[in-house]
Amino acid sequence: MKNPLFYAKILLFGEYGIIENSKGLTIPYNFYQGALKFEESEMTASSNAHLRKYAQFLSENFSDLFDTEAFNKDVENGMYFDSNIPQGYGVGSSGALVAAIYNKYAKNKIVIENDLTKEKIAELKLTFGQMESYFHGKSSGIDPLICYMNIPLLIQSKDDISTIGLPEATVNGKGAVFLINSGEPGETAPMVQIFFEKLKNDGFRKTLKEEFIKYNNACIEYFVKGEYNPLFNNLQKLSVWAFEHFRPMIPQKLVNAWKTGIDTDTYYLKLCGSGGGGYVLGFTQDYDKAKTYLKDFNTEVIYRF
Known part of the structure:
Protein backbone atom coordinates (compact mmCIF):
# COMPACT_ATOMS: atom_id res chain seq x y z
CA MET A 1 0.00 0.00 0.00
CA ILE A 164 -14.07 26.51 8.38
CA GLY A 165 -14.86 27.36 4.78
CA LEU A 166 -12.95 30.17 3.05
CA PRO A 167 -14.01 32.42 0.17
CA GLU A 168 -13.29 30.74 -3.14
CA ALA A 169 -10.00 31.83 -4.65
CA THR A 170 -10.13 33.80 -7.91
CA VAL A 171 -7.61 32.36 -10.34
CA ASN A 172 -6.84 35.66 -12.09
CA GLY A 173 -7.56 37.93 -9.11
CA LYS A 174 -5.56 41.14 -8.80
CA GLY A 175 -5.04 40.67 -5.06
CA ALA A 176 -2.94 37.92 -3.52
CA VAL A 177 -1.63 36.28 -0.40
CA PHE A 178 1.96 35.24 -1.05
CA LEU A 179 5.12 33.91 0.55
CA ILE A 180 8.49 35.67 0.42
CA ASN A 181 11.62 33.59 0.87
CA SER A 182 14.12 35.22 3.25
CA GLY A 183 16.80 32.93 1.86
CA GLU A 184 17.73 31.19 5.10
CA PRO A 185 15.98 28.94 7.63
CA GLY A 186 14.95 30.09 11.08
CA GLU A 187 14.95 28.18 14.36
CA THR A 188 11.67 28.05 16.25
CA ALA A 189 12.93 27.52 19.81
CA PRO A 190 15.09 30.71 20.10
CA MET A 191 12.32 32.86 18.58
CA VAL A 192 9.71 31.48 20.98
CA GLN A 193 12.15 32.12 23.83
CA ILE A 194 12.42 35.79 22.77
CA PHE A 195 8.64 36.02 22.79
CA PHE A 196 8.36 34.57 26.30
CA GLU A 197 11.01 37.00 27.51
CA LYS A 198 8.99 39.86 26.04
CA LEU A 199 5.86 38.58 27.81
CA LYS A 200 7.54 39.28 31.16
CA ASN A 201 7.24 42.99 30.31
CA ASP A 202 3.86 44.38 31.41
CA GLY A 203 3.87 47.00 28.64
CA PHE A 204 4.38 44.34 25.95
CA ARG A 205 1.65 42.11 27.39
CA LYS A 206 -0.72 45.09 27.40
CA THR A 207 -0.08 46.08 23.77
CA LEU A 208 -0.22 42.42 22.69
CA LYS A 209 -3.68 42.00 24.20
CA GLU A 210 -5.09 45.44 23.35
CA GLU A 211 -3.62 45.91 19.88
CA PHE A 212 -2.05 42.83 18.28
CA ILE A 213 -4.83 40.40 19.23
CA LYS A 214 -7.50 42.95 18.28
CA TYR A 215 -6.02 43.47 14.79
CA ASN A 216 -5.30 39.76 14.35
CA ASN A 217 -8.85 38.70 15.20
CA ALA A 218 -10.33 41.39 12.96
CA CYS A 219 -8.15 40.19 10.05
CA ILE A 220 -9.50 36.66 10.46
CA GLU A 221 -13.11 37.89 10.61
CA TYR A 222 -12.81 39.94 7.41
CA PHE A 223 -10.67 37.40 5.53
CA VAL A 224 -13.22 34.65 6.14
CA LYS A 225 -16.03 36.96 4.99
CA GLY A 226 -14.07 38.09 1.93
CA GLU A 227 -14.36 41.75 2.98
CA TYR A 228 -11.03 43.04 1.71
CA ASN A 229 -11.14 46.77 2.49
CA PRO A 230 -11.52 46.34 6.27
CA LEU A 231 -9.13 43.37 6.07
CA PHE A 232 -6.36 45.56 4.65
CA ASN A 233 -7.10 48.33 7.11
CA ASN A 234 -6.36 45.88 9.93
CA LEU A 235 -3.45 44.24 8.07
CA GLN A 236 -1.74 47.62 7.90
CA LYS A 237 -2.04 48.03 11.68
CA LEU A 238 -0.89 44.44 12.24
CA SER A 239 2.19 44.90 10.03
CA VAL A 240 3.13 48.18 11.73
CA TRP A 241 2.69 46.59 15.17
CA ALA A 242 4.88 43.62 14.23
CA PHE A 243 7.55 45.90 12.76
CA GLU A 244 7.74 47.67 16.10
CA HIS A 245 7.33 44.78 18.54
CA PHE A 246 8.45 41.65 16.65
CA ARG A 247 11.59 43.14 15.08
CA PRO A 248 13.92 40.37 16.41
CA MET A 249 11.71 37.81 14.65
CA ILE A 250 11.73 39.59 11.27
CA PRO A 251 14.43 38.07 9.01
CA GLN A 252 17.16 40.69 8.62
CA LYS A 253 17.06 40.57 4.83
CA LEU A 254 13.39 41.51 4.84
CA VAL A 255 13.39 44.42 7.31
CA ASN A 256 13.60 47.06 4.56
CA ALA A 257 11.04 45.29 2.37
CA TRP A 258 8.69 45.11 5.37
CA LYS A 259 8.95 48.88 5.89
CA THR A 260 8.59 49.61 2.16
CA GLY A 261 5.27 47.79 2.10
CA ILE A 262 3.98 49.92 4.97
CA ASP A 263 5.36 53.18 3.55
CA THR A 264 3.88 52.64 0.07
CA ASP A 265 0.64 50.92 1.19
CA THR A 266 1.27 48.48 -1.67
CA TYR A 267 1.56 45.30 0.39
CA TYR A 268 1.78 44.31 4.06
CA LEU A 269 4.06 41.65 5.52
CA LYS A 270 3.59 39.48 8.58
CA LEU A 271 5.40 36.55 10.15
CA CYS A 272 4.82 33.06 8.81
CA GLY A 273 5.42 30.81 11.80
CA SER A 274 7.94 31.87 14.42
CA GLY A 275 10.14 34.02 12.15
CA GLY A 276 13.90 34.53 12.40
CA GLY A 277 14.24 33.22 8.85
CA GLY A 278 12.27 31.09 6.44
CA TYR A 279 9.19 32.61 4.84
CA VAL A 280 7.18 35.68 5.68
CA LEU A 281 3.62 36.21 4.47
CA GLY A 282 2.58 39.05 2.20
CA PHE A 283 -0.88 40.47 1.47
CA THR A 284 -1.61 42.83 -1.39
CA GLN A 285 -4.57 44.14 -3.39
CA ASP A 286 -2.32 44.51 -6.45
CA TYR A 287 0.18 41.68 -6.77
CA ASP A 288 1.82 42.98 -9.96
CA LYS A 289 2.52 46.32 -8.30
CA ALA A 290 3.81 44.62 -5.14
CA LYS A 291 6.24 42.56 -7.23
CA THR A 292 7.88 45.72 -8.59
CA TYR A 293 8.96 46.54 -5.01
CA LEU A 294 9.90 42.93 -4.28
CA LYS A 295 11.81 42.15 -7.48
CA ASP A 296 14.90 41.08 -5.50
CA PHE A 297 12.99 38.33 -3.69
CA ASN A 298 11.41 35.01 -4.61
CA THR A 299 7.65 35.15 -4.06
CA GLU A 300 5.07 32.34 -4.23
CA VAL A 301 1.35 33.07 -4.53
CA ILE A 302 -0.77 30.89 -2.26
CA TYR A 303 -4.18 32.54 -2.71
CA ARG A 304 -5.68 34.94 -5.27
CA PHE A 305 -8.70 37.17 -4.81
Whole structure:
Protein backbone atom coordinates (compact mmCIF):
# COMPACT_ATOMS: atom_id res chain seq x y z
CA MET A 1 0.00 0.00 0.00
CA LYS A 2 1.28 3.45 -0.90
CA ASN A 3 1.88 5.63 2.13
CA PRO A 4 -0.32 8.73 2.20
CA LEU A 5 1.06 12.19 1.54
CA PHE A 6 1.03 14.88 4.21
CA TYR A 7 1.09 18.46 3.10
CA ALA A 8 2.65 21.65 4.42
CA LYS A 9 0.60 24.23 6.30
CA ILE A 10 0.45 27.99 6.55
CA LEU A 11 -0.73 29.85 9.63
CA LEU A 12 -2.32 32.88 7.96
CA PHE A 13 -3.09 34.62 11.23
CA GLY A 14 -2.30 33.98 14.88
CA GLU A 15 1.49 33.56 15.10
CA TYR A 16 2.52 34.00 18.74
CA GLY A 17 -0.97 35.34 19.54
CA ILE A 18 -2.42 31.85 19.85
CA ILE A 19 -0.02 31.28 22.76
CA GLU A 20 -1.98 34.05 24.50
CA ASN A 21 -5.38 32.78 23.31
CA SER A 22 -5.88 34.95 20.25
CA LYS A 23 -7.71 33.49 17.27
CA GLY A 24 -5.80 31.74 14.51
CA LEU A 25 -6.51 30.71 10.92
CA THR A 26 -4.48 27.98 9.27
CA ILE A 27 -4.67 26.40 5.82
CA PRO A 28 -3.01 23.43 4.10
CA TYR A 29 -0.39 24.24 1.46
CA ASN A 30 -0.25 21.41 -1.05
CA PHE A 31 2.79 22.77 -2.92
CA TYR A 32 5.01 20.95 -0.37
CA GLN A 33 4.49 17.39 0.87
CA GLY A 34 6.07 14.43 2.59
CA ALA A 35 5.50 10.68 3.02
CA LEU A 36 7.10 7.78 4.91
CA LYS A 37 8.96 5.48 2.50
CA PHE A 38 11.43 2.60 2.48
CA GLU A 39 14.80 2.80 0.79
CA GLU A 40 18.37 2.48 1.97
CA SER A 41 20.80 4.86 0.32
CA GLU A 42 23.16 7.70 1.14
CA MET A 43 20.33 10.12 0.35
CA THR A 44 17.97 8.59 2.92
CA ALA A 45 20.48 7.82 5.70
CA SER A 46 20.15 11.23 7.39
CA SER A 47 16.35 11.08 7.57
CA ASN A 48 16.49 7.48 8.79
CA ALA A 49 18.92 8.49 11.57
CA HIS A 50 16.54 11.26 12.68
CA LEU A 51 13.63 8.82 12.71
CA ARG A 52 15.71 6.41 14.80
CA LYS A 53 16.13 9.07 17.51
CA TYR A 54 12.47 10.04 17.29
CA ALA A 55 11.39 6.40 17.63
CA GLN A 56 13.44 6.25 20.81
CA PHE A 57 11.70 9.40 22.11
CA LEU A 58 8.25 7.90 21.48
CA SER A 59 9.29 4.55 22.98
CA GLU A 60 10.49 6.23 26.17
CA ASN A 61 7.56 8.62 26.57
CA PHE A 62 4.48 7.42 24.67
CA SER A 63 4.66 3.67 24.17
CA ASP A 64 1.07 3.43 25.44
CA LEU A 65 -0.16 5.61 22.53
CA PHE A 66 1.91 4.18 19.66
CA ASP A 67 3.02 0.85 18.27
CA THR A 68 6.63 1.76 18.93
CA GLU A 69 7.76 -1.82 18.26
CA ALA A 70 6.50 -1.60 14.66
CA PHE A 71 7.95 1.91 14.31
CA ASN A 72 11.40 0.79 15.47
CA LYS A 73 11.27 -2.26 13.21
CA ASP A 74 10.41 -0.11 10.16
CA VAL A 75 13.24 2.29 10.97
CA GLU A 76 15.63 -0.70 11.18
CA ASN A 77 14.39 -1.68 7.72
CA GLY A 78 15.40 1.69 6.24
CA MET A 79 12.25 3.79 6.57
CA TYR A 80 12.73 7.52 6.01
CA PHE A 81 10.58 10.63 5.51
CA ASP A 82 10.63 11.67 1.87
CA SER A 83 9.78 15.38 2.00
CA ASN A 84 10.27 18.54 -0.04
CA ILE A 85 8.90 20.74 2.80
CA PRO A 86 11.73 23.17 3.62
CA GLN A 87 12.89 22.90 7.23
CA GLY A 88 12.93 26.06 9.33
CA TYR A 89 10.66 27.98 6.94
CA GLY A 90 7.47 28.08 9.01
CA VAL A 91 5.43 25.80 6.76
CA GLY A 92 5.19 22.68 8.94
CA SER A 93 8.09 20.35 8.09
CA SER A 94 8.00 18.70 11.53
CA GLY A 95 4.19 18.91 11.58
CA ALA A 96 3.90 16.80 8.44
CA LEU A 97 6.34 14.22 9.83
CA VAL A 98 4.44 13.99 13.12
CA ALA A 99 1.13 13.62 11.24
CA ALA A 100 2.56 10.83 9.07
CA ILE A 101 3.87 8.92 12.11
CA TYR A 102 0.59 9.34 14.01
CA ASN A 103 -1.35 8.11 10.98
CA LYS A 104 0.75 4.97 10.69
CA TYR A 105 1.49 4.01 14.30
CA ALA A 106 -1.17 5.45 16.65
CA LYS A 107 -2.89 2.64 18.55
CA ASN A 108 -6.31 4.30 18.80
CA LYS A 109 -6.11 6.54 15.76
CA ILE A 110 -8.74 9.24 15.34
CA VAL A 111 -9.92 8.96 11.74
CA ILE A 112 -10.89 12.36 10.38
CA GLU A 113 -13.66 11.07 8.14
CA ASN A 114 -15.40 9.51 11.16
CA ASP A 115 -14.64 11.84 14.07
CA LEU A 116 -14.89 15.49 13.11
CA THR A 117 -16.12 16.81 16.48
CA LYS A 118 -14.50 19.62 18.46
CA GLU A 119 -13.73 17.12 21.24
CA LYS A 120 -11.86 14.82 18.85
CA ILE A 121 -9.99 17.74 17.29
CA ALA A 122 -8.94 18.89 20.80
CA GLU A 123 -7.80 15.33 21.63
CA LEU A 124 -5.75 15.19 18.42
CA LYS A 125 -4.19 18.59 19.13
CA LEU A 126 -3.10 17.47 22.60
CA THR A 127 -1.46 14.31 21.27
CA PHE A 128 0.24 16.19 18.45
CA GLY A 129 1.56 18.80 20.89
CA GLN A 130 3.18 16.03 22.93
CA MET A 131 4.65 14.43 19.82
CA GLU A 132 6.02 17.66 18.34
CA SER A 133 7.56 18.81 21.63
CA TYR A 134 10.54 16.68 20.61
CA PHE A 135 11.35 19.19 17.84
CA HIS A 136 10.51 22.56 19.42
CA GLY A 137 10.66 22.08 23.19
CA LYS A 138 7.03 23.17 23.44
CA SER A 139 4.35 22.78 20.80
CA SER A 140 0.70 23.82 20.51
CA GLY A 141 0.06 20.82 18.25
CA ILE A 142 -1.54 23.10 15.63
CA ASP A 143 0.97 22.37 12.85
CA PRO A 144 0.61 18.57 12.88
CA LEU A 145 -3.16 18.99 13.29
CA ILE A 146 -3.52 20.98 10.06
CA CYS A 147 -1.08 18.64 8.27
CA TYR A 148 -3.13 15.63 9.41
CA MET A 149 -6.59 17.07 8.71
CA ASN A 150 -5.62 18.89 5.48
CA ILE A 151 -8.51 21.39 5.69
CA PRO A 152 -8.68 25.03 6.86
CA LEU A 153 -9.04 25.35 10.63
CA LEU A 154 -10.29 28.24 12.74
CA ILE A 155 -8.66 28.46 16.16
CA GLN A 156 -11.08 30.29 18.47
CA SER A 157 -8.97 29.55 21.54
CA LYS A 158 -6.54 26.89 22.76
CA ASP A 159 -9.43 24.52 23.43
CA ASP A 160 -11.82 25.50 20.64
CA ILE A 161 -10.78 24.56 17.11
CA SER A 162 -13.15 23.89 14.23
CA THR A 163 -13.15 23.46 10.46
CA ILE A 164 -14.07 26.51 8.38
CA GLY A 165 -14.86 27.36 4.78
CA LEU A 166 -12.95 30.17 3.05
CA PRO A 167 -14.01 32.42 0.17
CA GLU A 168 -13.29 30.74 -3.14
CA ALA A 169 -10.00 31.83 -4.65
CA THR A 170 -10.13 33.80 -7.91
CA VAL A 171 -7.61 32.36 -10.34
CA ASN A 172 -6.84 35.66 -12.09
CA GLY A 173 -7.56 37.93 -9.11
CA LYS A 174 -5.56 41.14 -8.80
CA GLY A 175 -5.04 40.67 -5.06
CA ALA A 176 -2.94 37.92 -3.52
CA VAL A 177 -1.63 36.28 -0.40
CA PHE A 178 1.96 35.24 -1.05
CA LEU A 179 5.12 33.91 0.55
CA ILE A 180 8.49 35.67 0.42
CA ASN A 181 11.62 33.59 0.87
CA SER A 182 14.12 35.22 3.25
CA GLY A 183 16.80 32.93 1.86
CA GLU A 184 17.73 31.19 5.10
CA PRO A 185 15.98 28.94 7.63
CA GLY A 186 14.95 30.09 11.08
CA GLU A 187 14.95 28.18 14.36
CA THR A 188 11.67 28.05 16.25
CA ALA A 189 12.93 27.52 19.81
CA PRO A 190 15.09 30.71 20.10
CA MET A 191 12.32 32.86 18.58
CA VAL A 192 9.71 31.48 20.98
CA GLN A 193 12.15 32.12 23.83
CA ILE A 194 12.42 35.79 22.77
CA PHE A 195 8.64 36.02 22.79
CA PHE A 196 8.36 34.57 26.30
CA GLU A 197 11.01 37.00 27.51
CA LYS A 198 8.99 39.86 26.04
CA LEU A 199 5.86 38.58 27.81
CA LYS A 200 7.54 39.28 31.16
CA ASN A 201 7.24 42.99 30.31
CA ASP A 202 3.86 44.38 31.41
CA GLY A 203 3.87 47.00 28.64
CA PHE A 204 4.38 44.34 25.95
CA ARG A 205 1.65 42.11 27.39
CA LYS A 206 -0.72 45.09 27.40
CA THR A 207 -0.08 46.08 23.77
CA LEU A 208 -0.22 42.42 22.69
CA LYS A 209 -3.68 42.00 24.20
CA GLU A 210 -5.09 45.44 23.35
CA GLU A 211 -3.62 45.91 19.88
CA PHE A 212 -2.05 42.83 18.28
CA ILE A 213 -4.83 40.40 19.23
CA LYS A 214 -7.50 42.95 18.28
CA TYR A 215 -6.02 43.47 14.79
CA ASN A 216 -5.30 39.76 14.35
CA ASN A 217 -8.85 38.70 15.20
CA ALA A 218 -10.33 41.39 12.96
CA CYS A 219 -8.15 40.19 10.05
CA ILE A 220 -9.50 36.66 10.46
CA GLU A 221 -13.11 37.89 10.61
CA TYR A 222 -12.81 39.94 7.41
CA PHE A 223 -10.67 37.40 5.53
CA VAL A 224 -13.22 34.65 6.14
CA LYS A 225 -16.03 36.96 4.99
CA GLY A 226 -14.07 38.09 1.93
CA GLU A 227 -14.36 41.75 2.98
CA TYR A 228 -11.03 43.04 1.71
CA ASN A 229 -11.14 46.77 2.49
CA PRO A 230 -11.52 46.34 6.27
CA LEU A 231 -9.13 43.37 6.07
CA PHE A 232 -6.36 45.56 4.65
CA ASN A 233 -7.10 48.33 7.11
CA ASN A 234 -6.36 45.88 9.93
CA LEU A 235 -3.45 44.24 8.07
CA GLN A 236 -1.74 47.62 7.90
CA LYS A 237 -2.04 48.03 11.68
CA LEU A 238 -0.89 44.44 12.24
CA SER A 239 2.19 44.90 10.03
CA VAL A 240 3.13 48.18 11.73
CA TRP A 241 2.69 46.59 15.17
CA ALA A 242 4.88 43.62 14.23
CA PHE A 243 7.55 45.90 12.76
CA GLU A 244 7.74 47.67 16.10
CA HIS A 245 7.33 44.78 18.54
CA PHE A 246 8.45 41.65 16.65
CA ARG A 247 11.59 43.14 15.08
CA PRO A 248 13.92 40.37 16.41
CA MET A 249 11.71 37.81 14.65
CA ILE A 250 11.73 39.59 11.27
CA PRO A 251 14.43 38.07 9.01
CA GLN A 252 17.16 40.69 8.62
CA LYS A 253 17.06 40.57 4.83
CA LEU A 254 13.39 41.51 4.84
CA VAL A 255 13.39 44.42 7.31
CA ASN A 256 13.60 47.06 4.56
CA ALA A 257 11.04 45.29 2.37
CA TRP A 258 8.69 45.11 5.37
CA LYS A 259 8.95 48.88 5.89
CA THR A 260 8.59 49.61 2.16
CA GLY A 261 5.27 47.79 2.10
CA ILE A 262 3.98 49.92 4.97
CA ASP A 263 5.36 53.18 3.55
CA THR A 264 3.88 52.64 0.07
CA ASP A 265 0.64 50.92 1.19
CA THR A 266 1.27 48.48 -1.67
CA TYR A 267 1.56 45.30 0.39
CA TYR A 268 1.78 44.31 4.06
CA LEU A 269 4.06 41.65 5.52
CA LYS A 270 3.59 39.48 8.58
CA LEU A 271 5.40 36.55 10.15
CA CYS A 272 4.82 33.06 8.81
CA GLY A 273 5.42 30.81 11.80
CA SER A 274 7.94 31.87 14.42
CA GLY A 275 10.14 34.02 12.15
CA GLY A 276 13.90 34.53 12.40
CA GLY A 277 14.24 33.22 8.85
CA GLY A 278 12.27 31.09 6.44
CA TYR A 279 9.19 32.61 4.84
CA VAL A 280 7.18 35.68 5.68
CA LEU A 281 3.62 36.21 4.47
CA GLY A 282 2.58 39.05 2.20
CA PHE A 283 -0.88 40.47 1.47
CA THR A 284 -1.61 42.83 -1.39
CA GLN A 285 -4.57 44.14 -3.39
CA ASP A 286 -2.32 44.51 -6.45
CA TYR A 287 0.18 41.68 -6.77
CA ASP A 288 1.82 42.98 -9.96
CA LYS A 289 2.52 46.32 -8.30
CA ALA A 290 3.81 44.62 -5.14
CA LYS A 291 6.24 42.56 -7.23
CA THR A 292 7.88 45.72 -8.59
CA TYR A 293 8.96 46.54 -5.01
CA LEU A 294 9.90 42.93 -4.28
CA LYS A 295 11.81 42.15 -7.48
CA ASP A 296 14.90 41.08 -5.50
CA PHE A 297 12.99 38.33 -3.69
CA ASN A 298 11.41 35.01 -4.61
CA THR A 299 7.65 35.15 -4.06
CA GLU A 300 5.07 32.34 -4.23
CA VAL A 301 1.35 33.07 -4.53
CA ILE A 302 -0.77 30.89 -2.26
CA TYR A 303 -4.18 32.54 -2.71
CA ARG A 304 -5.68 34.94 -5.27
CA PHE A 305 -8.70 37.17 -4.81
